[in-house]
Amino acid sequence: MESLIRLARALFTIVSMMLATPATQALADSPSNTAADMLFTNGKVYTVNEAQPWAEAVAVEGNKIIYVGSSSTTKKYAGKNTRIIDLDGKMxxxxxxxxxxxxxxxAIASVGVDLQFDTIEEVLGAVKKYADANPEMEIIRGFGWRYPLFPVTGPTKEQxxxxxxxxxxxxxxxxxxxxxxxxxxxxMAGVTTDTPDPQPGFSHYxxxxxxxxATGYLVEVPxxxxxLSDIQPQTKQRAAEEFEKLLPQFPAAGITSVFDAGLGGIGEEYGFQIYTELEKRG
Structure with missing residues (x-):
C-alpha cells in the first residue's frame, strides 16, 4: 500500500507542476545530480502541458517529478537503487x-458480499454462500445489487x-x-405497518x-x-476501519484526489475526525 500511495502522489504532482508553469522543458534541460527513486521510460506520457503535451519518460524523486522528457536523457537519473519501469509503449x-x-x-455501504450479478438467482446464491461461510457473523451485509433485476416495486423480504x-x-x-x-x-429496526416514512415523498419503506x-425495499438514504443504525450502529471506529480498507483501491485505479460530496451515515463531525487523524498519521 505504501508504494501505491507514493506512486499515486508522484503521478499527481505531474498535474500541479505542468499547470503551475511551463516548466517541463526546463526540467528536461536540467538533469538532477541526485538519482531518482523511480524512472518511467519508453512510454507515451500525457503531461497536460500545452507547450509539451507528450513525453517519453518521467523521473520521480520522493513525492516530486524531477524530470519529464526523453527516455535517453532519463538514464542520467538512474542510480543503484532506482526502480526502473519500462512502459513498453504504454500510456x-x-x-x-x-x-x-x-x-x-x-466504505460503510460496500461492506460484505459483492452482489454485482446478472440474475436474481445469482444474487441470492452469493448471499447464501457468504452467510454459510460466515456462521459467526451476526448480520449479513452485501453491496451492488442492480435495479433492472427487479420490478419497479423492488426486491422483497421474502426472497x-x-x-x-x-x-x-x-x-x-x-x-x-x-x-x-x-x-x-x-x-430489529422496529419497522411495522404504523412506522412513518423517514421523508414522505422522497424516502420511504x-x-x-x-x-x-414493509416489503423489504428501502427507498433512498434516510x-x-x-x-442500518438499528441493526448495526455505525461507530466512528467501524467507519474508520472500513475507510482504510477502501483506500488502496483509489491509487490502484489511478485516483489521486477526491472530493467528498457528503458524509451521510456517519456525520460530518466523525467524518472530519477520521480525515484529520489519518492526515496526522501521514
Whole structure:
C-alpha cells in the first residue's frame, strides 16, 4: 500500500507542476545530480502541458517529478537503487481527480458480499454462500445489487427470508441509494405497518398496497440509515476501519484526489475526525 500511495502522489504532482508553469522543458534541460527513486521510460506520457503535451519518460524523486522528457536523457537519473519501469509503449497519465464521491460513506455501504450479478438467482446464491461461510457473523451485509433485476416495486423480504430466515440481512444497491432487508432486519429496526416514512415523498419503506407491511425495499438514504443504525450502529471506529480498507483501491485505479460530496451515515463531525487523524498519521 505504501508504494501505491507514493506512486499515486508522484503521478499527481505531474498535474500541479505542468499547470503551475511551463516548466517541463526546463526540467528536461536540467538533469538532477541526485538519482531518482523511480524512472518511467519508453512510454507515451500525457503531461497536460500545452507547450509539451507528450513525453517519453518521467523521473520521480520522493513525492516530486524531477524530470519529464526523453527516455535517453532519463538514464542520467538512474542510480543503484532506482526502480526502473519500462512502459513498453504504454500510456502514462496524471492522476485522476474524482469530483463527486462519498469515500467514508461508500466504505460503510460496500461492506460484505459483492452482489454485482446478472440474475436474481445469482444474487441470492452469493448471499447464501457468504452467510454459510460466515456462521459467526451476526448480520449479513452485501453491496451492488442492480435495479433492472427487479420490478419497479423492488426486491422483497421474502426472497431473502427463503435463504436466511434466522439472521438479519441488509443489502445495498449498486448506487447506494436503496436497500434490501429481510424480515428479521425489519423487525430489529422496529419497522411495522404504523412506522412513518423517514421523508414522505422522497424516502420511504416500500409497502404492500393491501397489508401496508414493509416489503423489504428501502427507498433512498434516510430509510436505509434508519434500518442500518438499528441493526448495526455505525461507530466512528467501524467507519474508520472500513475507510482504510477502501483506500488502496483509489491509487490502484489511478485516483489521486477526491472530493467528498457528503458524509451521510456517519456525520460530518466523525467524518472530519477520521480525515484529520489519518492526515496526522501521514
Amino acid at each position: 502514462l497519465l496524471p492522476g485522476f481527480i474524482e469530483g463527486h464521491i462519498h469515500p467514508i460513506t461508500g 431473502l427470508d427463503s435463504i436466511i430466515p434466522d439472521r438479519p440481512v441488509y443489502l445495498i444497491a449498486i448506487d447506494a441509494h436503496s436497500g434490501w432487508a429481510n424480515s428479521m432486519a425489519l423487525k 416500500q409497502r404492500d398496497p393491501k397489508t401496508k407491511e 430509510a436505509m440509515i434508519e434500518v
